[in-house]
Each structure stands twice: as structure tokens, then as C-alpha cells.
Amino acid sequence: MKRNLPLIFAFICGIVVVASDFIPHRPFNLMIDTLQNWFMIIVGFAILLGQISLFQSNIYKIQHKVSGWYYYLAGLISFVIMLVLGLLWGTQEYQGLLGHGLAVQAWLGSKPFDYLFDNAYLPLSATMFSLLAFFVASAAYRAFIIRSFESNLLMITAIIVILGRTSFGGMLTSWVPESYSFWHLPNLSDFIMEYPNTAAQRAIMISAALGIIGSSLRIILGIERSYLGSDK
């Protein structure tokens, strides 16, 4: 029961969803709506499970005083503060459990959740990702020193696309006569994006779709069952 019943559930759900696409009538259209609604609710609980797991992992590190435990404590405190403020007074779009908190908004200038979002979350995420600009430059240097045909192709394309998408690229090739306008960096960049890039993206999409269809079939038919975990 512990293994076979979930496999039967997966089979029925998968078959109902696939069948409903080919039979858009009752009861299949109702069943797919119901299943999708249930799916959303279960996904909500799955996200909650992930956060509980993160919480537990941090608590464990703090309790056992692992190296740098105070950083995890800071993470935990920030998690609790953001969560409580969000649930109590809601977000810009949603009303919280205590309403919109107009008095708090008048004091802070915005809802507490949005205040933390604008002044802590946003700067942190933007700076964290902008940091990658420096590491991307180092990656580019490493790609250059490999000196294979493929790595050169990658770097030359990257340079053409970067220059072609900025006004500097247009300025660099502005002297090229109109009859050779194809060689203007913005036009060359457009050509690369429109044809060779689209071709490769299509190849990736088609191949990935074939892979996804194959693995979906394996899941629905119960051949792929690693998601059930072990019996230990």
C-alpha cells in the first residue's frame, strides 16, 4: 500500500490530465479544473514544508553551535520578522490578518512587509546579482584562454551581441557604407539573434520537449518511481 497506491494515484492523475486535453467535455473538463485547484493547494503546502525544513536546519545549527551559528540566527530572525509582518499587515496587494494597518503605514510610509522588501530584500538581491558582473568577467577571461574554436565562437558572438545592443556598437560601425549595412554591429547582432540563436534555441526546446515527454510517460506508467524515495 505504501508504494503501489501512490503509483496508482500518479497514473490516474496523469491519465485524467492527458485525456482531458483530448476530451474537452464533462466530466473531464471538471476533473482537470478540480485537479489543478488541488494541485495549487498541495503546492502551497509543499512550499510551507520547504520553509519548515529551512527553519529546522537553522535551529539545528544554532542548537549545536556549528561554526558561524550566529549568522544562521540572524537569518532565522529576519525570516520570522518578515513572515510575521507580512502575515499581520499583508503586502501591497493583499490585506493581512490585522487588515491594512493604516496607522502603521502612516508611521512607516508603507506596509511593514513592503518597507523591509524595499529597503532590505531589494538592495540585497540586486547587489547579490550585480556581484556576478565581476565573476562573469573572470569567466569570460577563462573562456578566452582556452583558445578552442568553440570557445572563440562563443566569445565573439557575446562581444557582437553586447556591442550590437549598445549605442557604442552602433557608433563603432557608423562609418560602414549603407550598401554594407549588414555589417553594422546592431544589424549583425539582430541577425545572430534572429537566425543562428533561434535555431539553437529551437533545437534545445525540441530536444528538451522530447525528454520531458519521455520522462512524463515513465512517471505516469509507474516506470520512474524515484520520487517515492526508499523504504528505509
Next chain:
Amino acid sequence: MTGFMSTLGLWMAVFFTFSIFSFLYKDNPLYKLSEQIFVGLSAAYWLVYTFFSMMMPNLIVKLSSDFKGNIILLIPATLGFMMLLRIFPKTQWFSRFPIAIMIGTSAGINMVRYTKSDLLSQVSATMINPFAAATTSAIIGNFLLIIGTICGVYFFYFSKKQEGMSAVPSKLGIWFLMISFGASFGYTVMARVSLLIGRLEFLLKDWLHIIK
């Protein structure tokens, strides 16, 4: 008070910006602190949004407004709680049921969706007459599009060893993929540099008022 709070918010943003940038020198306590705060805030942000955008409208509001009419929702709610039982080792197996429903449903949805949007529509979009274009560059481009797609798909065919003549289209496929990765790399560089400019603009404009 609003003025004080907005100044406090500005200094908080400046502190976090410098803390993260300090990693460029070397890993340090300020960076580690900001990193963990970022993890905590992100986790809470997604949890709050999940609660308000998914759990409230789909479950809580429906059950609290018309319990009898929506009694069927107790099934996904129970499945959700079964999912949470994964926390305890002895009751872990209960979570297999909601996971099976999620995996089965998403497998069905993905199978149909990817067949339509990523397989059939992309194949039919490649079935073009290359000579139908108006300019020479577009005709060459159309040929590149057809050859690139076929060779790219061929590269991903791993069931037979590609050697000799059969390795030629695979090699061509790699070249097209490299061009595409180069384009993506270029866009990534631009996006990151744009974020960096945004942060510098914040420091020089909003904080120091050096630029206008």
C-alpha cells in the same frame, strides 16, 4: 516619523549594498551576515506570497465562506497536511500520496503542454521555404535556421556513437549551440552590468546626492 523611517531604510539599504560588495575583497563576517539575512527574507517573502496568493483564495477563503459547498477541498487540505508529515521520520511515507498526485498531475500537464508548444509548434515553425524571404541575408538566415535546428537536435541524439561522417552534423550543431550560448552570455553580462549600474546609481544619487 515617516522621514526618519525613510532615512533609516536608506541607510539599511546602503549597509546591505556595501556588505555584499565587500565580498569582492574577500569572504568576511559582514557578507556572511547579509547573505543569511537575504536567505531568511527570501524564504519569508515567498511564504507570505504563497499564503496570500495560493492558500487564501483557493482554500481558506472558500472554506470559511461556504464550508458545506466546498467540503471537497478538505481532500487537498488533508493531502497537504500529509505532505507536512514528511518532517517526522516515522510518518514520512504519508507524504508519498500528495507527492504522487503532484508528480502525476504535473507529468500529465507537461506532457501535453510540451508536445504542443515546444515540439509540434517548433517543428512546424522550422518547416519554412527559405527562398520566400525578401533579402539575401534573410534567405541565408532561413537556411541557417533550418540547418541549425536539424544539426542541434542531431547533437542531442545520444543513442548512437557519433563518429566519422555522422559526427559532422553533430559538430555543426555544437557550433550553433555555442553561438546561442554566446548570445545568452552577452545578455547575462548586460543584465548584470545593468544591475551594477543600478546599485552605483543608488549609492551616488539616492545616498550621496553626487549625481542628479
